[in-house]
Amino acid sequence: MYEAKSKEIVLRKVREALAMSAPFLPPTPDFTTSVHGPLLEELSVQFAETFIRNAGTFIYCESEEDFFDQLFEFKRERSLDNLYVWESALKKILHAGGINFNGAEEDFIGKAEAALTTCEALIARTGSVLVSSATGSGRRLSVYPAMHLVVAKLSQLVPEIKDGLRLMDEKYGKRIPSMISLVSGPSRTADIEKTLVMGAHGPKELILFLIDDHTD
Numbered sequence: 001m002y003e004a005k006s007k008e009i010v011l012r013k014v015r016e017a018l019a020m021s022a023p024f025l026p027p028t029p030d031f032t033t034s035v036h037g038p039l040l041e042e043l044s045v046q047f048a049e050t051f052i053r054n055a056g057t058f059i060y061c062e063s064e065e066d067f068f069d070q071l072f073e074f075k076r077e078r079s080l081d082n083l084y085v086w087e088s089a090l091k092k093i094l095h096a097g098g099i100n101f102n103g104a105e106e107d108f109i110g111k112a113e114a115a116l117t118t119c120e121a122l123i124a125r126t127g128s129v130l131v132s133s134a135t136g137s138g139r140r141l142s143v144y145p146a147m148h149l150v151v152a153k154l155s156q157l158v159p160e161i162k163d164g165l166r167l168m169d170e171k172y173g174k175r176i177p178s179m180i181s182l183v184s185g186p187s188r189t190a191d192i193e194k195t196l197v198m199g200a201h202g203p204k205e206l207i208l209f210l211i212d213d214h215t216d
Contacts, residue, residue, distance in 0.1 A: 039124060039125060039159055043124040043157050043158075043159060044124075044154060044157060044210075046124045046125070046127075047122055047123070047124040047127055047157055048060075048127075048210075049127070050124070050125070050126060050127025051127035051128075051185070051208065052127075053127065054127050054128075054184050054185030055185045055186055055206075056127070056185045056186070056206045056207070056208060057205065057206065057207040057208070058208055058210065059074070059207065059208065059209045059210070060210055060212070061209055061210060061211045061212065062212055063211065063212070064093070064097075064211055065097075066211075067097075067151065067209050067211050068094075068097035068098070068099060070209060071094075071097075071099055071116075071149075071151075071209060072098075072099060074149075074207070075099075075100075078114075078147075080113055080114050080147075081113070082102050082111055082112055082113045082114070083100070083101045083102060083113070083114050083115070083116055083149070084101065084102050084103075084104075084108055084112045084114070084115045084116070084141060084145065085101040085102070085103055085115070085116045085117075086103065086105060086117075086136045086137050086138070086141055087117065087118060087135055087136035087137055088136055089118075089136075090116065090117075090118060090136075090151070091103055094116075101116070108140075108141075108144070108145075109140075109144050112141075112144060112145040113145060113146065113147060114145050114146070114147035114148070114149055115137070115141040115142065115144075115145040115147070115148055115149065116149040116150070116151060117131065117135065117137040117141055117142050117148070117149070117150055117151075118135055118137070118150070118151060118152065119131050119150050119152050119156065120132050120134075120135075120156075120164065120167065120168060120171075120180075121156050121157075121158050121163075121164040121167050121168075122152055122156050122157045122158070122164075122208075122210075123158060123159075123160065123161055123163075123164050123182065124157055124158065124159050124160075125159060125160050125161065126161065126182065126184055127184060127185075128161075128182040128183060128184040129150050129152070129182070129183040129184075129206070129208065130164045130168075130180070130181075130182055130183075131150075131180075131181050131183055132168070132177035132179060132180045132181070133177045133178050133179035133180075134172065134177040139179050142181075142183070142203070143203070145203060146203055146204045146205065147203055147204065147205045147207065148183070148203040148205065148206050148207070149207045149208075149209065150183075150206070150207070150208045150209070151208075151209045151211065152208060152209070152210055152211070153210070153211045153212075153213040154210060154211065154212050154213055154214050155213050155214065161182065165180075168180065183206060185206055186203055186204050186205055186206050
C-alpha cells in the first residue's frame with residue numbers, strides 16, 4: 001500500500017513537470033569574443049607588468065646606444081665572461097657597440113654562462129617572448145645556458161598570441177619554422193612535492209632588453 005502510494009506521488013510529479021512550459025534557455029555564447037578582460041591602452045605597460053610578474057627581468061633601453069650601455073653594465077655586474085651570440089646581425093651591432101661576446105658553437109653547452117638572442121615578437125597579454133628556430137640562434141641557444149638574454153624592439157610588441165602567430169605567417173608563409181615557442185619567464189616546475197624549482201627544463205633567468213624604436 002505504501003509503495004503504491006509513493007509510486008503515485010512520483011508519477012504525479014512527473015506529469016506536473018511535463019505539463020509545465022520549458023524553462024528559459026540562455027542565449028548561445030559568442031565564442032568569437034575573448035575570454036580575457038580588455039588590455040591596457042598602453043601595451044608596453046601591460047607587457048612589462050606581466051613579464052615581471054612571470055619572474056622575468058625587464059630592462060628598458062631608450063635607444064640602441066642605451067642598450068649597449070645597459071648590456072655592458074649588466075655583464076659587469078654579473079661578471080659574465082662567456083656571453084654566447086650566434087646571430088650574424090646581432091654580432092655585427094654588438095661588435096660596433098664594443099660589446100665582447102663568444103660567437104663559437106663548439107662546446108658551448110658546458111661553457112655558456114649566458115646567451116643573447118633576438119625574438120619574433122612580444123605578447124602583451126601574457127608577457128611572453130615569441131621565439132623560433134628560424135633565427136641564427138636556432139633551438140639550442142635559448143635553452144641550454146642558465147641565463148637567457150633577449151633583445152627586442154618596442155615595434156615587435158603585439159596584443160595577443162594570435163597576433164604574434166599572424167606575424168609569423170606573414171613573415172614565413174609556408175616555410176613556417178620547425179620550432180615556435182612562447183617563453184613566459186624562467187623555466188620552472190613544482191611537480192616534485194609542490195616545491196618550486198627554477199631552471200628545471202631551461203634557463204633559470206630570463207632578461208629582456210627592450211629598445212624603444214618609436215619616434216615622436
